[in-house]
Amino acid sequence: MTQEHAAIGTTTHPPNNHMSSLSSSSSFPIHLKFVDICYKVKIQKNSSHHGLFGTMMATGTDNDQSMVQERTILNGITGMVNPGELLAVLGPSGSGKSTLLNALAGRLSGQSFTGSVLANDRKLTKAVLRRTGFVAQDDVLYPHLTVRETLIFCALLRLPKTLTRREKTAVADAVIAELGLSKCEDTIIGNTFIRGVSGGERKRVSIAHEMLVNPSLLILDEPTSGLDSTAAHRLVSTLSGLAHQKGKTVVTSVHQPSSRVFQMFDTVLVLSEGRCIYFGKGSEAMSYFESIDFRPSFPMNPADFLLDLANGVWQHDGITDKERPNVKQLLTSSYNDLLASQVKDACLDIKTLRDDHQHMPVANPELKGHTSKCVNGINTWLNQFSVLIQRSLKERKHETFNPLRVFQVITASLLAGFMWWHSDYRDIQDRLGLLFFISIFWGVYPSFNAVFAFPQDRAVFMKERASGMYTLSSYFMARIVGDAPIELILPALFLSITYWMCGLKPEVGAFLLTLLILLAYVLVSQGLGFAIGALIMDAKQASTVVTVTMLAFVLTGGYYVHKVPAFMAWMKYISSTFYSYRLLIHVQYGHGREIWYLLGCFEYGGKHAGCRFIEDDIAGQISTVSCIGILVVMFFGYRILAYLALRRIKA
Numbered sequence: 185m186t187q188e189h190a191a192i193g194t195t196t197h198p199p200n201n202h203m204s205s206l207s208s209s210s211s212f213p214i215h216l217k218f219v220d221i222c223y224k225v226k227i228q229k230n231s232s233h234h235g236l237f238g239t240m241m242a243t244g245t246d247n248d249q250s251m252v253q254e255r256t257i258l259n260g261i262t263g264m265v266n267p268g269e270l271l272a273v274l275g276p277s278g279s280g281k282s283t284l285l286n287a288l289a290g291r292l293s294g295q296s297f298t299g300s301v302l303a304n305d306r307k308l309t310k311a312v313l314r315r316t317g318f319v320a321q322d323d324v325l326y327p328h329l330t331v332r333e334t335l336i337f338c339a340l341l342r343l344p345k346t347l348t349r350r351e352k353t354a355v356a357d358a359v360i361a362e363l364g365l366s367k368c369e370d371t372i373i374g375n376t377f378i379r380g381v382s383g384g385e386r387k388r389v390s391i392a393h394e395m396l397v398n399p400s401l402l403i404l405d406e407p408t409s410g411l412d413s414t415a416a417h418r419l420v421s422t423l424s425g426l427a428h429q430k431g432k433t434v435v436t437s438v439h440q441p442s443s444r445v446f447q448m449f450d451t452v453l454v455l456s457e458g459r460c461i462y463f464g465k466g467s468e469a470m471s472y473f474e475s476i477d478f479r480p481s482f483p484m485n486p487a488d489f490l491l492d493l494a495n496g497v498w499q500h501d502g503i504t505d506k507e508r509p510n511v512k513q514l515l516t517s518s519y520n521d522l523l524a525s526q527v528k529d530a531c532l533d534i535k536t537l538r539d540d541h542q543h544m545p546v547a548n549p550e551l552k553g554h555t556s557k558c559v560n561g562i563n564t565w566l567n568q569f570s571v572l573i574q575r576s577l578k579e580r581k582h583e584t585f586n587p588l589r590v591f592q593v594i595t596a597s598l599l600a601g602f603m604w605w606h607s608d609y610r611d612i613q614d615r616l617g618l619l620f621f622i623s624i625f626w627g628v629y630p631s632f633n634a635v636f637a638f639p640q641d642r643a644v645f646m647k648e649r650a651s652g653m654y655t656l657s658s659y660f661m662a663r664i665v666g667d668a669p670i671e672l673i674l675p676a677l678f679l680s681i682t683y684w685m686c687g688l689k690p691e692v693g694a695f696l697l698t699l700l701i702l703l704a705y706v707l708v709s710q711g712l713g714f715a716i717g718a719l720i721m722d723a724k725q726a727s728t729v730v731t732v733t734m735l736a737f738v739l740t741g742g743y744y745v746h747k748v749p750a751f752m753a754w755m756k757y758i759s760s761t762f763y764s765y766r767l768l769i770h771v772q773y774g775h776g777r778e779i780w781y782l783l784g785c786f787e788y789g790g791k792h793a794g795c796r797f798i799e800d801d802i803a804g805q806i807s808t809v810s811c812i813g814i815l816v817v818m819f820f821g822y823r824i825l826a827y828l829a830l831r832r833i834k835a
Contacts, residue, residue, distance in 0.1 A: 213267030221299035275455035317394025384415035456494035572662035601685030634713025711822030718829035
């Protein structure tokens with residue numbers, strides 16, 4: 185094995201059998217070629233102008249087909265890239281760059297996709313895909329974790345279970361050093377609202393995510409997007425080093441590279457509206473187009489010139505585009521007949537690719553077996569759960585114990601404490617109001633916070649699931665178990681302040697029972713938020729639905745309206761507020777008999793307003809055991825519903 189094919193991190197920690205096995209897996213190169221790649225999508229045309237009559241007439245006729253337009257995203261793209269090479273895919277927005285990269289990464293399928301993507305002359309297999317790193321255009325990372333924490337957790341989940349935790353940490357440290365992240369390894373990732381690492385450093389962290397498994401093929405979708413010229417140059421220089429020094433096959437799309445960046449590309453593929461207009465060495469692109477009399481009117485960045493061509497802005501025979509009608513659709517307009525006929529020579533022909541065997545050796549028979557043995561990063565369920573719950577606790581503690589949240593809870597507890605300051609035990613209506621206020625606050629607060637959990641995590645969840653880092657069940661269990669203890673601290677603090685300030689039943693047993701009921705109610709409300717968030721998967725819509733749901737639960741909770749209309753009476757039986765409020769009353773006053781005595785309802789002719797309420801309440805009393813049982817069913821039911829909703833999401 186040559187030095188340029190050595191794995192990342194082989195010299196940064198003590199060698200051992202496991203690490204040497206992992207390192208040697210990089211010695212198997214991947215020769216990638218793609219043949220006649222085509223991809224089409226169907227778009228529903230707007231038929232509103234046809235009117236109702238036109239729509240009715242179109243039903244069941246051939247006009248139905250005219251309402252569905254088929255759009256070609258990729259049209260016969262052919263090319264190849266070898267180990268140690270950096271292939272850049274150029275083209276304007278909408279030219280099909282991202283779609284092509286998804287096809288090369290094995291993420292496109294179905295009848296709309298045709299053509300062949302071959303690794304070492306064979307179709308993509310799971311073994312090859314495990315050796316493929318895919319970096320999406322958007323950096324999907326947890327904002328509160330540091331660079332080192334992010335990569336260590338990723339290493340613990342993705343690297344083989346045969347490696348120890350210490351060895352996996354060593355691999356993460358080696359990748360940090362390799363990608364120049366040492367100076368910011370203890371800085372949080374950050375996001376739009378939280379200051380963290382720079383854009384270039386964040387992009388390198390995303391690349392490091394994939395480098396942890398030491399991929400033979402690395403595919404990146406516009407990694408320089410949003411970076412300044414210097415940061416983009418450093419990033420592409422890093423990618424060039426991975427290709428040339430580590431022998432990796434690197435494919436990246438770039439929207440608008442500078443001249444310094446362009447000269448680092450070994451091979452360039454230029455797309456225009458899904459078609460190839462150039463495939464070859466980057467250094468030979470300008471000379472080729474000059475040879476067919478397409479040249480810029482003044483010296484310019486080769487990448488800018490190629491993008492002008494792709495956009496249909498070009499000069500031929502000394503006549504610029506200003507002197508002729510603007511070209512909108514390259515290769516289809518009559519003004520582009522000459523270019524269309526000649527750029528075919530600049531793109532790789534299918535027959536040429538099939539005949540070119542000297543660059544495409546047959547697949548190494550050892551690759552599949554070796555890769556599946558050394559690179560399979562799927563750990564045991566318990567290990568996944570353990571790592572995910574550690575990561576969840578580190579990430580969520582910043583969100584849960586946000587100073588504003590703590591201030592909100594403490595302020596609410598103090599306000600309630602002063603409003604009901606040492607209230608009289610016999611002030612039944614005031615006490616019932618306090619208990620219902622507690623039910624309202626701790627029904628709305630946790631459900632509203634939990635509804636954002638899965639929608640906010642969706643991008644990270646889909647990315648990591650697509651990489652095979654963990655199973656859905658381990659992620660889900662880690663999320664709900666990890667959130668539970670953190671979410672219970674604030675309600676316990678709230679009740680500890682409010683209970684004694686308000687002078688509720690001065691018994692330790694009564695306080696502990698009240699605390700237990702409150703914590704159980706918080707978990708049920710949290711489960712409701714999880715379920716609605718997972719079902720809708722849109723933060724704004726889910727927050728609206730959970731607000732309306734909790735409003736219905738509060739109104740039917742038994743405090744505001746005692747005689748609910750018959751057609752709405754069923755709502756109180758699905759209201760968690762209704763059952764928790766009954767349990768809180770039971771701890772303070774028993775089954776209602778004590779309240780009856782305090783109101784004087786046993787006196788002759790007692791006609792207090794509260795008497796009628798208590799009489800109705802006792803007559804339709806739901807037992808304590810039933811209330812507890814229903815809350816338990818809700819606790820598990822909401823979470824099962826959330827899990828089933830998440831199963832619908834395809835990674």
